[in-house]
Amino acid sequence: MKYKVFVSFIAYTHNGGSRVAGFLKSVDDYLSSTFECHEIIVVNDGSTDDTAREVEEASRGLNGNLILINLPWRHGLEPAMTAGLHKSVGDFVYEMDSIDTDCTEEFLRGMFEAAVTGYDIVAGVPEAAQSMTSRLFYKFINRVSYADLHMTSETVRLASRRAINAMLNLKEKFRYRKALYLLTGYPKKNLVYRSASRAGSGRSWYEDLDLALDVVIGYSNIGIKLIHFLSAALFLFSLAIGGWAIYGYFFENVVEGWTAIMVFLSCVFSGLFFILGVLGEYIMRILNEVKGRPYYTVSSVKVYSETANRAARLDYGGQGENARRAE
Missing domain, CATH: 1.10.287 (Helix Hairpins)
Incomplete structure (x- = not known):
């Protein structure tokens, strides 16, 4: 039985062209078998490889709508995911910080089942050991923060529409979603999943240091x-x-x-x-x-619709293929 809700799935990628097609297929299979309606939003954060082309090719075999957001240069995880959240319309929204996250469909389904029991925010925490620097950072920020945040490493998150709207309406210029969701006050639950690799950010040490300083300055006194x-x-x-x-x-x-x-x-x-x-x-x-500069800049948004995909499969003189993409 499928859940009668509209679900959005946002995924971040930078130079993930060789892996994005398989990722989209697995996510679409899960969403199609679990929910009545869904959309997938891929945020292409200034990739210099063929990520955009691979996403377009992969869209032909999907059952739901696919939105590709192209950023002209690399913004980083938080601005890119914020761009995806602004485009999402689902009643519930999955946020996956990397297409290389290795949680299973059963775990994603368990996150939704936890959400419908009363948790507006459900976070996926990898069981793999954190690095020493990550443990020290979270221990330090949880101690000095002016709010009772209790943050830890999260690689995937499911949030309700009201939690997302409340988070986006906060007037913080530095958007650190992990802290902002907690500041909304909505109930949150962490679920641990078995990961084959150690949790990592995919950023350089300089980017991690810059982010850590921003978080400490922005969310503590x-x-x-x-x-x-x-x-x-x-x-x-x-x-x-x-x-x-x-x-x-x-x-x-x-x-x-x-x-x-x-x-x-x-x-x-x-x-x-x-x-x-x-x-x-x-x-x-x-x-x-x-x-008051914009938090992110979008170069293009491409929508690959489910209706156009079906029309293309029927091959009505090639017209379906021409109609399937909208800028």
């Missing part, structure tokens, strides 16, 4: 707290050095030393530069808010 703490420490240190200098002037016969001066200046200026760096990060965020 640790930056401001560090500034307050360091400012107080430098103030007390300056008072101690001043008191020591006054004491030596009146009670000891000492010559001002180069070492003491250099230690003092080094500590003070290193603290000041750190404070300026953190303040610069916050000022940059204010500037981004004021400029």
Whole structure:
């Protein structure tokens, strides 16, 4: 028996041309056998290979609608998936962060069964061990965040329409969906699945570091707290050095030393530069808010419809093939 709901399935890919066809076929088979109506949305994040052509070729054998969103350059996972969410219309939406995610159809079905029991957000957490850096990052952000987030590695997510609308309506310029969904307050459940490989982001170490800094600055008050703490420490240190200098002037016969001066200046200026760096990060965020630039840029959207696919299979003089694609 099929569920009488409309489901969207969003998948992110960058240079996944050699794997996207098999992925689309397996996802379409699962959606067709489980739901009355569905759509698949592939976000092509500035791929330099033949991903767009492979998606178009694969669309001919699908039973549901397929939407291909092409971004002109690589935006990263969060902007790309946000573009897909804005195009989705399903009552429930799957979000898969990579076409290489190896969860099974049974697990995807279990996610939906959990969602209909009252959970607006169901996340798939791989059982494979996280890297040391990932464990340290999540432990740190969960501790310093101003909200009770309890984040962990997630590779696939199922969200209800009301949870998606609430998340998209949040006015955060830095869109980190994992945190934003939790900030909506809707009930969430994590399901663990057996993964054949260690959970990874597919990003370079520099991109991971940049994302980690954005998350820490955006979803915690640790930056401001560090500034307050360091400012107080430098103030007390300056008072101690001043008191020591006054004491030596009146009670000891000492010559001002180069070492003491250099230690003092080094500590003070290193603290000041750190404070300026953190303040610069916050000022940059204010500037981004004021400029109001779009979070993502779309070069083209192509829709491959189920009706056109059926017409193409009937081969009515080739007209179905010409009608099957819409810009």
